[in-house]
Amino acid sequence: MRFLVERRGAAVNQRDRGRGWTPLLRCAHVAHHTHAPFLAVFEYLLAAGADPGLAGAGLPDPATARTVQSVKRLYY
Numbered sequence: 858m859r860f861l862v863e864r865r866g867a868a869v870n871q872r873d874r875g876r877g878w879t880p881l882l883r884c885a886h887v888a889h890h891t892h893a894p895f896l897a898v899f900e901y902l903l904a905a906g907a908d909p910g911l912a913g914a915g916l917p918d919p920a921t922a923r924t925v926q927s928v929k930r931l932y933y
């Protein structure tokens with residue numbers, strides 16, 4: 858992730874084509890289930906300016922916020 862953001866200029870808030878999820882939302886969704894493997898990426902994305910308030914299609918705004926907040930609460 859660091860390579861893509863820092864060397865290739867990938868946008869940390871870029872939405873995917875399927876659901877419109879950002880990398881932070883996808884990472885939080887997976888980290889919520891598996892915890893540690895995606896925690897470093899989640900933290901990096903936040904530090905790089907990822908917006909935890911962005912929602913994606915197929916997931917209501919409150920659920921998006923809860924997903925991101927639950928992962929943040931576990932590790933911050």
